[in-house]
Amino acid sequence: MNTKILKLQEKINNSLPGMDAHIAFYPMRFIKQNKEDYLNFRKSAVAIHIYPNDEFLDDFSILLIERAEYEGTHSKQIAFPGGKVDSEDESLEHTARRESFEEVEIPFDAGTLLGSLTEVNIPVSKFNVMPFLFFHEKLPPLKKNEREVNEILTISIKELIDERNKTTTSIKVSNELTMPNVPCFIIQEKVIWGATALILNELKIISKEIWNL
Numbered sequence: 001m002n003t004k005i006l007k008l009q010e011k012i013n014n015s016l017p018g019m020d021a022h023i024a025f026y027p028m029r030f031i032k033q034n035k036e037d038y039l040n041f042r043k044s045a046v047a048i049h050i051y052p053n054d055e056f057l058d059d060f061s062i063l064l065i066e067r068a069e070y071e072g073t074h075s076k077q078i079a080f081p082g083g084k085v086d087s088e089d090e091s092l093e094h095t096a097r098r099e100s101f102e103e104v105e106i107p108f109d110a111g112t113l114l115g116s117l118t119e120v121n122i123p124v125s126k127f128n129v130m131p132f133l134f135f136h137e138k139l140p141p142l143k144k145n146e147r148e149v150n151e152i153l154t155i156s157i158k159e160l161i162d163e164r165n166k167t168t169t170s171i172k173v174s175n176e177l178t179m180p181n182v183p184c185f186i187i188q189e190k191v192i193w194g195a196t197a198l199i200l201n202e203l204k205i206i207s208k209e210i211w212n213l
Helices: 005-014 019-023 035-040 093-103 159-163 194-211
Strands: 040-051 061-068 081-086 111-117 119-121 127-135 149-156 166-172 177-188 190-191
Touching: 005 111, 005 127, 005 194, 019 194, 035 081, 040 093, 040 194, 061 093, 061 159, 061 190, 061 194, 081 093, 093 127, 093 149, 119 194, 127 194, 149 159, 149 177, 159 177, 159 194, 190 194
Parallel strands: 040 127
Antiparallel strands: 040 061, 040 081, 061 149, 111 127, 119 127, 166 177, 177 190
16 A cells, blocks of 8 residues: 555544644634533434546546535535435445445445544534545546436646635625635635535645644
């Protein structure tokens, strides 16, 4: 396994930035949320699939999806493959792998589990989300679930680390509500905010030390 990936695995399993990484992307209402409420949120998991970048040596790609448009809180958002725990799931890792297969057809047993990042709490939809990081020497062929996924996307670790891609913007969450000055990443003209940005910022902090950028 690549040296940088081994270092990434070591850091994930020994010292996570945790909430310090999340705060930079928290809308203010999240900060004020009573933490005890989180105990009643539904459990869910997402998969962060990383794999060698074909274009640039010593860089890696991160798989993302743009969710389909629907009547719901997370319509059209940039996300990781993932979803809520089913009664038949053996573990949260099982949930992340199952959802990866259902949404983009990554085989259930594909990818080496490097570890998990810090759980993210989402008051607006009342989910606790556990992010699992998987490494692939080669990503298998992908096929999107037409009902759930609008587009399959990739960004690179170096794009994530690049401070020029961290900014703020206005986010239209409904016909009645637009949130101003929302912290986000804008990468390849895609606005990445909310829980996905929180998770990516933790990965960014860890990766920045390894890549020395």
